[in-house]
Amino acid sequence: MSQKKYDAIVIGSGFGGAMTAYQLVRAGMRVLMLERGDWVPRTPENWGLQGSIDLTPFYDKSSPLRVLKGGNKKTMGLYSCVGGPSVFYGGVSFRFRERDFEPNPEITGHSGAEWPLRYSDLEPYYTHAETILNISGETGADPTEPPRSAPYPQGPAPLADISRRVKKGAEHFGLRPFQLPLAINYSDGMRNGCVNCPTCDTYACAISAKNDLSVMVLPALIKDGLTLKTNAVATRLLATNGRIHAVEYADKTSGERAHFEADRVILSAGALASPQLLLASGLQAKNPGGSVIGRYLMRHVNAIVFGIFPEQADKENRFHKQLAILDYYFGYPGSSFRKLGSLQQMPTPSKGLVQQAIPGFLGKWVSQGVPLLTGLLAIAEDQPQFSNCIAIDSSQKDVFGLPQAVITHRYSKRDLAALQMLTGVAKKIMSRSGALTHYVHHIRTFSHAVGTVRMGVNPTQSALDEYCRFRGIDNLYVVDGSFMPTSAALNPSLTIAANALRVGEMIAKL
Numbered sequence: 001m002s003q004k005k006y007d008a009i010v011i012g013s014g015f016g017g018a019m020t021a022y023q024l025v026r027a028g029m030r031v032l033m034l035e036r037g038d039w040v041p042r043t044p045e046n047w048g049l050q051g052s053i054d055l056t057p058f059y060d061k062s063s064p065l066r067v068l069k070g071g072n073k074k075t076m077g078l079y080s081c082v083g084g085p086s087v088f089y090g091g092v093s094f095r096f097r098e099r100d101f102e103p104n105p106e107i108t109g110h111s112g113a114e115w116p117l118r119y120s121d122l123e124p125y126y127t128h129a130e131t132i133l134n135i136s137g138e139t140g141a142d143p144t145e146p147p148r149s150a151p152y153p154q155g156p157a158p159l160a161d162i163s164r165r166v167k168k169g170a171e172h173f174g175l176r177p178f179q180l181p182l183a184i185n186y187s188d189g190m191r192n193g194c195v196n197c198p199t200c201d202t203y204a205c206a207i208s209a210k211n212d213l214s215v216m217v218l219p220a221l222i223k224d225g226l227t228l229k230t231n232a233v234a235t236r237l238l239a240t241n242g243r244i245h246a247v248e249y250a251d252k253t254s255g256e257r258a259h260f261e262a263d264r265v266i267l268s269a270g271a272l273a274s275p276q277l278l279l280a281s282g283l284q285a286k287n288p289g290g291s292v293i294g295r296y297l298m299r300h301v302n303a304i305v306f307g308i309f310p311e312q313a314d315k316e317n318r319f320h321k322q323l324a325i326l327d328y329y330f331g332y333p334g335s336s337f338r339k340l341g342s343l344q345q346m347p348t349p350s351k352g353l354v355q356q357a358i359p360g361f362l363g364k365w366v367s368q369g370v371p372l373l374t375g376l377l378a379i380a381e382d383q384p385q386f387s388n389c390i391a392i393d394s395s396q397k398d399v400f401g402l403p404q405a406v407i408t409h410r411y412s413k414r415d416l417a418a419l420q421m422l423t424g425v426a427k428k429i430m431s432r433s434g435a436l437t438h439y440v441h442h443i444r445t446f447s448h449a450v451g452t453v454r455m456g457v458n459p460t461q462s463a464l465d466e467y468c469r470f471r472g473i474d475n476l477y478v479v480d481g482s483f484m485p486t487s488a489a490l491n492p493s494l495t496i497a498a499n500a501l502r503v504g505e506m507i508a509k510l
């Protein structure tokens with residue numbers, strides 16, 4: 001058994017873990033980070049047919065999650081690598097809007113969800129996160145953008161021809177498309193710049209031009225003293241007298257089991273794995289809001305409307321995930337919705353992705369047609385529902401001894417109606433841009449999972465206080481996407497990052 005003691009242990013190297021560690025290491029603390037995945041090697045194969053995340057070893061099936069309802073598979077793996085899914089993500093880096101933090105019964109219903117903070121509390125940390133990740137964007141062009149204290153660190157890249165065409169198609173309806181904020185390097189001459197390859201979302205960047213956490217944050221923290229232990233699966237948090245005194249882990253490669261001790265423990269294993277670990281450790285019994293741990297799982301309600309064009313949609317064969325349309329974020333004229341969602345450009349899918357979705361000869365045949373496609377992703381806000389949850393089944397254990405996580409998820413009628421309205425708009429834009437017809441692909445993964453260990457003011461309705469401290473345990477914080485009371489209708493990573501910088505700053509001052 002390892003006995004070394006740290007100032008803090010951070011579990012998980014994704015957005016929540018990396019940004020909290022950033023503050024603690026900068027404050028001079030001795031920090032150990034446990035990460036169940038490994039570094040993703042960068043070779044030309046990152047962009048190959050097998051490069052999409054679910055086809056790589058970083059879709060980790062060693063702790064299989066059982067899906068009772070919802071999802072795209074009956075058994076799911078976890079996205080595990082140094083930097084978490086940021087290595088494979090789309091890089092879209094939005095701030096939530098001011099009204100996303102305010103009470104809205106249309107979304108929250110009787111769920112008791114409420115944000116204990118406001119946009120203005122997070123604003124400085126959004127700015128800091130954008131700087132750390134060197135986000136590129138079009139300052140002032142987003143019609144629903146909240147106030148910002150600084151412009152984007154980088155301007156956007158020029159639009160591809162197909163993006164210009166889609167922009168014109170949207171403008172025909174009086175909409176105001178603008179360029180997506182992206183975590184991609186266009187301006188730092190000291191590093192590889194983006195070469196606009198046609199694979200990005202779901203692929204690791206072979207030349208590290210994507211500004212993911214394994215490029216922008218973790219190597220610098222290691223230089224400054226962070227101890228990163230890879231292939232280390234946290235299996236239990238051991239509590240005595242209202243404090244976590246040790247974190248047990250299993251080494252994935254050697255099978256060795258050991259524990260580490262620290263004054264503080266920061267749990268950031270993601271919105272699926274964090275509630276699993278809390279429940280497996282029996283910590284629900286210590287928390288007055290213990291009965292909601294694992295509950296209120298949200299994941300957005302998403303679909304891609306692919307326009308099918310008469311000829312190659314993107315003749316330049318280049319990256320074109322570039323546009324956002326947020327005119328209907330706060331509802332659709334004439335409808336009862338006061339909150340709807342966002343549309344974001346989705347590029348022509350890679351052949352590898354299609355072959356992954358449709359295995360065998362059929363997939364190979366269908367994938368020949370993908371150059372005719374380009375799309376718009378519709379993201380609608382989903383409602384927090386008590387019945388949508390991660391539970392554990394202690395009768396089924398994985399190789400590390402963790403009880404199996406079991407997921408149940410159903411969309412509400414409102415979720416589905418909101419999505420339908422947004423996809424209707426996307427179809428019109430695609431047609432106006434030259435598409436002959438459409439194909440709607442529903443996204444059923446849990447890639448935007450949030451909400452399972454939420455923060456709040458009411459101690460019986462939320463497991464975390466306003467600084468993400470786990471009620472009932474003085475030295476435990478949960479900072480991954482599970483802290484969110486509602487999901488908003490925008491990609492979650494920048495909000496998780498900003499909140500983790502806020503919480504990390506507070507922990508460092510204690």
Ligand SMILES: Cc1cc2nc3c(=O)[nH]c(=O)nc-3n(C[C@H](O)[C@H](O)[C@H](O)COP(=O)(O)OP(=O)(O)OC[C@H]3O[C@@H](n4cnc5c(N)ncnc54)[C@H](O)[C@@H]3O)c2cc1C
Pocket residue numbers: 011012013014015016017034035036037053078079080081082083084085086088089090091092093094201202232233234235268269270271273277447448449479480481482491492493494496
């Ligand atoms: C393909 C894809 C594309 C995406 N694109 C975007 C996008 O464009 N914009 C956006 O905002 N969001 C995007 N997302 C979502 C975004 O990546 C997540 O919201 C975000 O990474 C969640 O951050 P987190 O801190 O909650 O946890 P994660 O980033 O998931 O980090 C959790 C980490 O904990 C580790 N871990 C899990 N269990 C254990 C354990 N027991 N012990 C030790 N370590 C453990 C995991 O390996 C992982 O590294 C995308 C996701 C995917 C999968």
Ligand code: SF4
Pocket residue numbers: 184185193194195196197198199200201203204205206207208209210319
């Ligand atoms: S589009 Fe740019 S950042 Fe994305 S994978 Fe290709 S080169 Fe890398």
